[in-house]
Amino acid sequence: MNKFEVSQIIFYITTLVFLARPLGSYVADALEAKSVAQGRIFGPIENLIYRLCGINTGEQMNWKGYAGALLAFNVLGFLAVFLLQLFQRYLPLNPNGSGPIEWALAFNTAVSFMTNTNWQSYAGETTLSYLTQMLGLTVQNFLSAATGVAVFAALARGLSGKQTSNIGNFWADITRFTIRVLLPLSLFVALLLLGSGVVQTFKPNAVVKTLEGAGQAIPLGPAASQIAIKQIGTNGGGFFNANSAHPLENPTPLSNFIEMLSLLLLPVACVFAYGRMTGNKRHAHILLLVMFTIWAVGLGLALYSEYSASSTIGGSALMEGKETRFGVTNSVLWAVSTTAASNGSVNAMHSSLSPIAGGVAIFNIMLGEVIFGGVGAGMYGMLLFVLLTVFLCGLMVGRTPEYLGKKVEKREIQMAILGILAPSAVILVGAALTCAVTSALSSLSAKGPHGLSEILYAWSSASGNNGSAFAGLNANTAFYNIGLAIAMLIGRFAVIIPCLAIAGSMGGKLPCPLSAGTLPTDTPTFGVLLAAVIVVVGGLTFFPSLALGAIVEQLLMLKGAAF
């Protein structure tokens, strides 16, 4: 690593925070419909949508109503993507003549895009028509991100609300966030990407003659528009199979920087938005600091492992699976961020990372996608950990725990625990099941500890709604397509439903004034404890599996054995 690379990381963080802060205020205002200027610009479009769909935005929903609307909306989204895939052959915008998709794969893909996971068992350019990509996947890229933010907004309202069990209007929330935030932002990023060379066309694949004289088909398509939202909405599902490692999806270091920036932009902005929505900015800053610290430690560890590994393997940089135009640092920076942020897009193949760097990537996802996490999803996941920490701290100081002035009681703890542990349970059960099924093991491309990492990564990625792949695992089998889809569903809705339930029960509570006996949640002490709870819960759950995967692999590699 040289000075240039270090300063680039610092520049990246600085730019990120610099942009996310005002964006956070903008997001909060958009969700609460507070800004007059925003209303003037976007109001007419929104009102048109409301009128067309017969939505009364004044209607406030309790948590059950909100959850019902959310589920209904997600089922519709699922059906749309599912059916588009099955019937794409008969539909327009299919210049490459992609055929119908086998149902298990279609099911997996539909669930994947509905849950903001964007796990892809298929190769986009060879399997899906342009229509399916644009009308199915790209639309879900927007709506799944908006769904995450809606849950976050509802939870923020519930936590800071004053004795009302109403937590907002789901339809208004997704409409506002899509129209006011996602569309303008992705339009802007799409233009930037177009400018740096990402393709955007309806033309079929270009066929060129190579030096050898053979014909090669170069996949094209409306990529820039999908890539912008894929990064902005922490979706991660690439237009091309190689995702952002593909030269037409991420051609230059500049496009790489823009994509990395948009990858963490909204998750960080959501933290600022939370501070603004609850009127407790210092607390939000502590949350952000906790996220940054865990992220930075992971990044440091991964970089150290990459660069120290190179000395065992002949001194050259570990370039297998990485693009020469990005180099090691940018590939690792992306890998750590994309796994922290539940994005799942990649610009290098994670399977080729040094074992510990790959382990950091897995562990980031295992922590529950709360280190920034998905758009909205990262914050609501983090808030579950905050509630758990508040509970433990409350016990330690001899007082029924309080958060933002409200008592945290049995029901909230029950829900928080469910939301935190359900994804972890799915990872362990899924990975263990895979080890027990011989046919599932035949999908592995590597043996030994690296194979175990492939399995763990796949299940973590699905249940954490990350969507990135370790590469190497052939996941397009009925076992993985169905199993991983179930993992995605549990990983998404077993967190969302508890979050909404908490929003409902906390919303109805009477906030009590702070006193010296209340434990403040906006101090570094609380931050340290929160970080400790996150890492300890994740570490205790997954230490044995990581020991047999990434850790033993790294140790073996240092002894000269690679997988």
Add this chain to the structure above:
Amino acid sequence: MKDKNFWNKDLVSTAVLESFIKLNPKTQFRKPVMFVTLVGAAMVTAGIIQKLPHYSGFEFQIALWLWFTVLFANFAEAMAEGHGKARAESLRKSKVEILARLLENGKETKVPASQLRKGDTVVCEAGDPIPGDGEVIEGIASVDESAITGESAPVIRESGGDRSAVTGGTKVISDRIVVRISADPGQSFVDRMIALIENASRQKTPNEIALNLVLSALTIVFLLAVGSLKLFADYSATAGGQDLSAIVTVPVLVSLLVCLIPTTIGGLLSAIGIAGMDRLVQRNVIAKSGRAVEAAGDIDVLMLDKTGTITLGNRMASAFVPALGVTEQELAEAAQLASLADETPEGRSIVVLAKTKFQLRAKELHPHEARFIPFSASTQFSGVELLDTERKPARKILKGAIAAIKVECGGKFPSELDKAQAGISNQGGTPLAVIDNGRVLGLIHLKDIVKGGIKERFSQLRKMGIKTVMITGDNPLTAAAIAAEAGVDDFMAQATPESKLARIRLEQASGRLVAMTGDGTNDAPALAQADVAVTMNTGTQAAREAGNMVDLDSNPTKLIEIVETGKQLLMTRGSLTTFSIANDIAKYFAIIPAVFGALYAVNGGAGPLSVLNVMRLHSPQSAILSAIIFNALIIVALIPLALRGVKYIAVDAQTLLRRNMFIYGLGGIVVPFIGIKLLDMLISAVGLVG
């Protein structure tokens, strides 16, 4: 809890027996963590029995320590119950079957006390035990309540007023009273107290339930982690072309599981709850539910009666303010004379003040020398008429309320004293004027005396984040002065039952939890509204019914100790939970390298994961055994802490958190590393395993 009684021989032997009785799976099922341990122990034992007559000493020892883990947890619970039962037993002795003198239609019949029903009236005379809880409806008597309170001085109980409640099991020492029984058998305070101690384990408080949920969830996660580890191990063994079946066995996996699940807190949880109740009873407080004790730890506002809590019960003379041309000594002398026969505390305090200030010894006045004028509500003064040798009135000294003396002096009230009396009132005092043969000599300043040390208690409470509110019937000026002197945060002057109730509702509406002490019937509505209501045992039956705790010592500052007990209860649970989870780190570092140290080893050398053996434990088997032994022994080691509670100090929440995190969090990480290493050295030295 005194140390010498702690490991009492009888208690321990009973507890050991109880530990085995509690192995009943039905009992264990309520404690998910210990239930899993029990099932694990049974599984390992069954495995050993299956393989008999061949057996492995290692597996046998694991089974043994797994059983010990369960037994130790049972022992902790039994110890806590034992301490409580000992107390209940001594209470029960006060309930020996007594014959009550039931009064029916004016006729007395003797019936066993257990047959008394609510509403019956009984007669008690000197020497009679009071057969049940009730209210004095006729007469006055002194009662020995030492059986309940431990306080040997008898107390007065009389009909009407605020001292009419009597408790069953106490004894009348003088006079005769008629008592209306207010509780059916099995419902009296002593019954409730015994039930509370004995059943503390059965009723779970909200916080305990929430903690239990967290512990159960952790247990499930560790079950999954260990269960999946078996499959990951099989996969790795196949991949490495190795056979790990000798070490990845059921006993080893069960050991790992039991080490990881929070057995420390799981085993001690119910003991902590029982001990918390017991600590309260030791302080002579009966809580009607565990919920109330827990709520006490959350109190934001404390409403305290001024009289008897913040100030000594009575006003005391604190200064003499002479009129112009009168010396202070003259005034003191006259005031003393006027108060000689005044047996009220105020009168006595005047005599004492004159004596301490001017060494004026109280004169012995004989009836032929003086005639005393007693205080009456209509005259508003008291005093003395000194007689001359012919027994004719020679000098008349009176002391009394300003208004009465103004009438008495015929309007010649010195103007400077008018100013002075206003000053005294402003300071929260009460002025009395002294008049000698129609000449006003000056004023006596009577004031409330704030109890010693009370200010420090309030500042402690403030640090804990609890606001204190003084309730008084005084006028606002007086109240403000006393409030300032006592250091309370707020006061309620001219309080009425309605205004007290309204104040509590107001505080509650803004999200605060309110505690209150009270004793009078007029306090009952407010007591019923408060979240934590402590009634004095001397209080009326109505008040005692309205409150959710009864203080047998009738000491209103007891509320502060109740708050501490409530907080201590939660803190002990929290600290041991943290400790328990922090311990897992060391256990992983003991067991994972022990089980997988040989994985992917080349040519029989040490495998890569053996570098995780940072404690350099002797062998895989000794490592696993040390971890499981440590896990069992730590339960026993922490029993005293669980029963005594984590030390509470009055500081703000953040400081307290840092302190407890440092001790139990960091300590929880470090201690097992040392403990497991030491056990490993011992095991390998003795040669328990290879």
